[in-house]
Amino acid sequence: MNYSVSEENYIKAIYNLNGNKQPVSTNALADIMATKPASVTDMLKKLKTKKLIIYQPYQGCKLSAEGVKVALNIVRRHRLWEYFLAEKLKFEWNEIHVIAEELEHVSNPKLIERLDEYLGFPRFDPHGDPIPDHEGKMQMLKQVKLTQLPLHTPAKVSGLTDQSTDMLELLRHSNICIGTDVEINRKFGFDHSVEIKIPGNPLFIISEQAAQHILVHHE
Amino acid sequence: MNYSVSEENYIKAIYNLNGNKQPVSTNALADIMATKPASVTDMLKKLKTKKLIIYQPYQGCKLSAEGVKVALNIVRRHRLWEYFLAEKLKFEWNEIHVIAEELEHVSNPKLIERLDEYLGFPRFDPHGDPIPDHEGKMQMLKQVKLTQLPLHTPAKVSGLTDQSTDMLELLRHSNICIGTDVEINRKFGFDHSVEIKIPGNPLFIISEQAAQHILVHHE
């Protein structure tokens, strides 16, 4: 029921590579974990005996049902800490991941429940990724670039793919933050710029270049 | 410059046992660390080569100047997290220590500085122990039981030696919290109860039994 930091990191890596449900190769894991394939094989054997993965030699691996549960719990911890770092400690979005990698291994369950409550039960982290609840369920909204959002479709800003100060300046000027409700009112064919509607604000136009880097969630 | 969790725990233990400046014995350390003396000897050799302790076989050990610096940094992290857990996440005082033992090993310096700032640069943790600043300096006020506070001496409530719900109820009723400014106005010889003055509040009396468990700081 309690796993080492190393085990947790492998489980997390398998989970992240496994999005497509295809088995994860030993080399791919070695790459992500910045280690050697031989070391990965050792760990895969161990995780297999603990029934966290399904693994046959030379066939790659994938998480078992129990493994997914463990992975979701790690992801939950990681994303809650990311939210805390950005929202409360005012870290920039590009700094939070590394720190959360350390904090995520502090696994006291009551701590995580209290943190969740303290943060107001956020459902998305500052990168726009959904935060699993204490049962492992998470909201699976479509995340798309603002350029791909259909016309007149209510959406919520969930992340950025560019966190440069120039970008942040532009967003601040437009009153766009994580969580802001937006809708595309009109698209201009000429330069592909888009007209944005934010409830309570006047309409305004944003360039394709900028819109490309803004991620939004919608149903 | 970066130490393992185990190394940090030894340094912390030596620091805690070393308050009286006497060298710490191998057995005393083994006891605290819940390990065997032979294991302690191994670690002491390692810490010596890293110049964190002064150690001669059979002579016990004490922290070097560098060791003290490292220890104070660990203590700083521990106490800041304790403050966070009690103040923000509303944990009871008896729950915070164990969780802070885990969090204290997350050593990203910027995280700790931001946390300190977020908490408002507290100078005492919820147990009333001083929090070292980022240079390792801490306020060394006298901590005494309320029963031992001299008459008419301004002091600040810094901790409790009894955290039972009964005790907390009594304190809430008297408007006493961590950080409350108090002063003893009068002591009654008959039952050793004390009359308390809190700025802006009416005077009130508290039993010796209760006052014994309230810790205060004064100059």
Next chain:
DNA sequence: AATATTTTTTAGATTTACCTAAAAATAAAT
């Protein structure tokens, strides 16, 4: 299909932080 290439696993070492059991040094007691 046979050979070459890539991927993965085995075999044997290393490091960290422990352990037990026995030896050596120190301290206490006769």
Next chain:
DNA sequence: ATTTATTTTTAGGTAAATCTAAAAAATATT
């Protein structure tokens, strides 16, 4: 001042997580 008891250290071993080098299996190429 010996002997006894305690404390501490050495010697040798274990488990976790890594490594290198070599063997084996799977995949790709001619």
